[in-house]
Amino acid sequence: MSDSSNKRNQHASLLGGIDLVAARRALKPTTPLPKPAKTDAHGDFLAQQRQSLKKTGTDLSKPFVNPSQIKERPKQHYIMSPLDHTENLFNNAYGMARHKQSRNKLAVQPVFLNHQQRISFRKRVDDELTKVTGVDSASNAKRKALQTLSGYSSLTGARMSMQGVENARLYVQGHGSPGKHSISSDAEVLSDAQAQMRMGKNKRVESVGKPSATTTQVKERASTEHTASTLLGLGVTAQTDLRANSCYSGTEKKIKFSSVKSLKSSYASGTVANKAGNWDKTFAGGLQAELNRQAKVGPSLADASGLANNHKFAVKGYMGPTSQGGVKVNQPDGSTGTHFRVKLQYKDGLGTQDFATRRSKSGRTG
Structure with a gap:
């Protein structure tokens, strides 16, 4: 018997009969693992995501x-x-x-x-x-x-x-x-056929106009x-x-x-x-x-x-x-700053005017 076989037997006896070499061989995969697919950093990420999800049955x-x-x-x-x-x-x-x-x-x-x-x-x-x-x-x-x-x-x-x-x-x-x-969502102008298909798939989508004889405007x-x-x-x-x-x-x-004046007073007092x-x-x-x-x-x-x-x-x-972004607004204390806006209105001699207030100061809860 070779020296390597003797050493294996000695190790096996010390570990309760476990042959470590045989155990290591058993853990090795019988078939090579697939290499990870290469991805193009500037490729179609959306298509890759759809495909990866489909493969998992998501x-x-x-x-x-x-x-x-x-x-x-x-x-x-x-x-x-x-x-x-x-x-x-x-x-x-x-x-x-x-x-x-x-x-x-x-x-x-x-x-x-x-x-x-x-x-x-x-x-x-x-x-x-x-x-x-x-x-x-x-x-x-x-x-x-x-x-x-x-x-x-x-x-x-x-x-x-x-x-x-x-x-x-x-x-x-x-x-x-x-x-x-x-x-509601933004309005979309679709062909009549596309609009009918969209409304058929989602019952919350509705027609809100006919811009032309062959198109329909829809909103969700x-x-x-x-x-x-x-x-x-x-x-x-x-x-x-x-x-x-x-x-x-x-x-x-x-x-x-x-x-x-009445708007500023109400805004400042939180009323x-x-x-x-x-x-x-x-x-x-x-x-x-x-x-x-x-x-x-x-x-x-x-x-x-x-x-x-x-x-x-x-x-x-x-x-x-x-507003959909930060704009110049009036603060309750009379100062101004750049924040999200809620627009209020007042009347003067020229008609109806807009007054930009800070969103966090123009909220309401029940």
Whole structure:
């Protein structure tokens, strides 16, 4: 018997009869492992993502929780839309990202309903990135915000639920109107055949006009009932700081002051909401009511949402048109600054005039 065989037998006897060489051989794969596929850094990322998801049998219409995104980030704000159409979501997320980053803060992060919405959003981001070619400070700021949003909407970087960040601020995005219990997407002009197909696939898409004999203008709408159900499905709780970021989300009617003096006085004293009408007839008020109603349906949902501990959902709404980025606004103390805007109106000898107020100072809750 060879020396190597003797050593193997000695080792095996010491380890209770286990032959280490034979064990190592058994652990080796019988077939070579496939080499990782090469990816083109400038290739079609969206197509790659779709293919990778199809190979795993992932349903693109359903959300999933990304384990790497569970922990809450300090001072991180989020934005979502209950609408499949992503143009308005992109415009507001982009404006918020640029404004936050200009102040060395974290860019707002989208929370996606499913992979279809995520892929549509990322395509819009990447399309915009190709248009930014300058090297000046403005171009660099645009590029930084878009690159951040590109990462936030990638397959590995996207957030698909509010799990782990239930206490964070979440903006609910869509176009709004005074006294409406629904928000809508941007309007799209499609061929009649495309419009019929879109409306057939999504019952919340409706015709809003006929620009020509062969085209139809459509919009997607989301009711407070649908939005509440969507938010609960994403995992929001009564501790989530919910902001309905649509225009007029906190007012039953358009607010007009009789003079700039009365507007400034009301703004400074925090009494603008006195002219906003019935809270229950606003989008934010309706959404708040729906969240509390739907969360009470089942005990398990009540426990998860925090209602079992007598906490109630609260939604903040805004009392005029909201801006999609930082602009010059008037502060309650009479100073000015660059912030997100809520536009109020007053009358003077020349007619109706606009007055830009700070969004955080022009909100309302029920």
